[in-house]
Amino acid sequence: MSKETRLREEIVTVGRSLHMRGLSPGSSGNISARLDDGWLLTPTNACLGELDPGDIAKLDWEGNHLAGKPASKEAFLHHAVYAGREDSGAIVHLHCTHSAAVSCLDCLDPHSALPPLTPYFVMRVGRLPLVPYHRPGDPRLGEAISGLVGKHSAVLLANHGPLVSGKTLEAAGYAIEELEETAKLFLLLRQQPVRLLDEEQIEELRQTFGAQW
Ligand SMILES: O=C(CO)COP(=O)(O)O
Numbered sequence: 001m002s003k004e005t006r007l008r009e010e011i012v013t014v015g016r017s018l019h020m021r022g023l024s025p026g027s028s029g030n031i032s033a034r035l036d037d038g039w040l041l042t043p044t045n046a047c048l049g050e051l052d053p054g055d056i057a058k059l060d061w062e063g064n065h066l067a068g069k070p071a072s073k074e075a076f077l078h079h080a081v082y083a084g085r086e087d088s089g090a091i092v093h094l095h096c097t098h099s100a101a102v103s104c105l106d107c108l109d110p111h112s113a114l115p116p117l118t119p120y121f122v123m124r125v126g127r128l129p130l131v132p133y134h135r136p137g138d139p140r141l142g143e144a145i146s147g148l149v150g151k152h153s154a155v156l157l158a159n160h161g162p163l164v165s166g167k168t169l170e171a172a173g174y175a176i177e178e179l180e181e182t183a184k185l186f187l188l189l190r191q192q193p194v195r196l197l198d199e200e201q202i203e204e205l206r207q208t209f210g211a212q213w
């Protein structure tokens with residue numbers, strides 16, 4: 001099986017799994033994966049739970065559409081991440097409830113929207129910058145994140161949702177789920193005094209797991 005065929009099927013499988021578990025409501029969210037001769041991106045206005053492998057758009061690095069249905073309106077956003085992170089093999093963007101809720105809060109640190117609550121958040125997601133609000137599909141969103149993606153594998157789009165890259169689609173999927181769970185914990189704990197991981201504990205995660213914090 002070719003790499004492209006395998007990745008088309010993997011995007012369908014991951015999309016269905018995310019949708020079935022309530023992480024991609026309606027036709028929100030999009031998934032992409034890097035190929036040797038371009039990249040794959042889910043079609044615009046598609047439900048991630050009902051993708052067809054042959055419908056997934058194939059694009060080149062100049063933005064030309066090579067195959068499949070018309071690509072997601074967030075193509076430039078995914079493109080900015082691939083351009084800024086050579087090691088990224090796949091990207092997942094969702095409107096998952098708790099992360100989207102956090103993205104609407106007025107009190108966030110724009111350099112670190114969620115605190116270091118758990119080791120897996122620090123290891124899989126790392127420090128999470130908040131990207132100022134732009135409407136979905138606004139090309140300025142690509143410009144807004146291009147300065148961040150070199151240092152961060154995940155960003156939170158204000159009043160919108162998270163965008164996470166990984167070396168593989170599996171890694172990007174695990175990371176965005178970890179982010180969503182951390183957002184849920186953050187909201188659950190908002191009225192409680194919280195003990196965060198301290199600098200020594202974070203340093204141990206850097207040394208042991210290469211955590212980007
Ligand atoms: O999440 C989305 C917009 O931010 C969905 O848009 P698309 O349907 O064009 O992928």
Ligand SMILES: [Zn+2]
Pocket residue numbers: 028029093094095136160161
């Ligand atoms: Zn979106």
